Amino acid sequence: MFSKKQAIQLLATGNLVPTLHYGIYAINWWMFIDRKMPNEKKQMCIPLRLNMRVQLELNKTKFIVRIVSAEDNMKPGYVCESDVAAKIYLSASEAVNKTYNNLFNNKTRYSGPSVLGFDNENITKELLSDVLFCPFKITVDKLSILIINLGNSNGDMSGYQSSFIYKYQDKQSLFIQKVERKYCYIEVFQNKEKVAYYHDASPTDVWKKTGILKNYNGSILFGIEHPVTINVLKNYVESPICSVNEWGDIEVMSQAFEKHLKRKISVVGLNWHKFFIEWKEQESNIIELMLHLKPLYPLDHEFTDRELRAWRKMMKNVGCTNITPYKKQELKVIFFELNEFIFTEKI
Incomplete structure (x- = not known):
């Protein structure tokens, strides 16, 4: 832990990248640390955010560490900007320690979490401020399974994803487990090469095809039947894909578009992204839905219920709240953030 003389400052929070933090190699892009609470020890999951930058002062010298892709x-890779060679290291502590040793010929060592400021509550709060879902770990005997995504909340768990490391054909491998629509999938990676792929109707059936870990029920290996996962799922409401701050990121927004709108709209080349950009740029954070949708479409377009439902689902999935006052139901809106966007519909 750093003393006041070794002050650490967060210069840039960096970016939460869905393909990294919730993708195949998500296991590498989060750091789990134990934090002591008054009556318990709590494990925190903190994202290693791309282009995050921290500054620390050691021996009256400022060191800036930046997270890059490796x-x-x-x-994640780590670059110490004080290092003239700008070498990419695979740990933050190595980046600082090597640079420090080169400058002062001193073998003093500093730990990775401390170097990144992860023992500073204010810094960790900032890094987690826009995180909509934190992966969590469960343990099955000696297996440590990372639950990356809980999927949707309509009962079929489509989108659920978990991973763990285990041997496959005598080599250390990364197992990715997914639920998509009515099928369960297992992908096995060694380094970056996919060496095996299986799919079947259930976790148990698909694990039987692998020929390994035969003593375990497939749902246990997927993490679905673990008590911790069951408890989380009971309280789970599908989280938004992104916050309003990420509306300008077409890659992130396209995930919501492909999930909700792509197959539900009949107009080719619809500039759907313009709808969100213009909304974000206006002074008021409240809009009437149809009034703002119509300019995107041809004048003679007739909206179907199916299409409007798709729009509502997408808007909810990117951080919007419907405040339409339904009949026989008292309207109650709770604002969690100043930049929360809400919409209404005429009834």
Whole structure:
């Protein structure tokens, strides 16, 4: 832990990247640390955010550490900007320690979490401020399973994803487990190469095809039947894909578009992204839905209920709240953030 003389400052929070933090190699892009609470020890999951920058002062010298992508996006890399060579290291502590040793010929060592400010509550709060879902770990005997995504909340768990490391054909491998629509999938990676792929109707059936870990029920290996996961799922409401602050990121927004709108709209080349950009740029954060949708479409377009439902689902999935006052129901709106966007519909 750093003393006041070794003050650490967060210069840039960096970016939460869905393909990294919730993708195949998500296991490498989060750090789990134990934080002591008054009556318990709590494990925190903190994202290693791309382009995050921290500054620390050691021996009256300022060191700036930046997180970059390494090994083809498989892992985060760390660059100490005080290092003239700008070498990419695979740990924050190594980046600082090597640079410090080169400057002062001193083998003093500092730990990775401290170097990144993860023992500073204010810094961790800032890094988690826009995180909509934190992966969590469960333990099955000696297996440590990371639950990356809980999927949707309509009962079929489509989108659920978990991973763990285990041997496959005598080599250490990364197992990715997914639920998509009515099928369960297992992908096995060694380094960045996919060496095996299986799918079947249930976790148990798909694990039987692998020929390994035969003593375990497939749902246990997927993490679905673990008590911790069950408890989380009971309280789970599908989280938004992104916050309003990320509306300008077409890659992130396209995930919501492909999930909700792409197959539900009949107009080719619809500039759907313009709808969100213009909304964000206006002074009021409240809009009437149809009034703002119509300019995107041809004048003679007739909206279907199916299409409007798709728009509502997408808007909810990118951080909007419907405040339409339904009949026989008292309207109650709770604002969690100043930049929360809400919409209404005429009834």
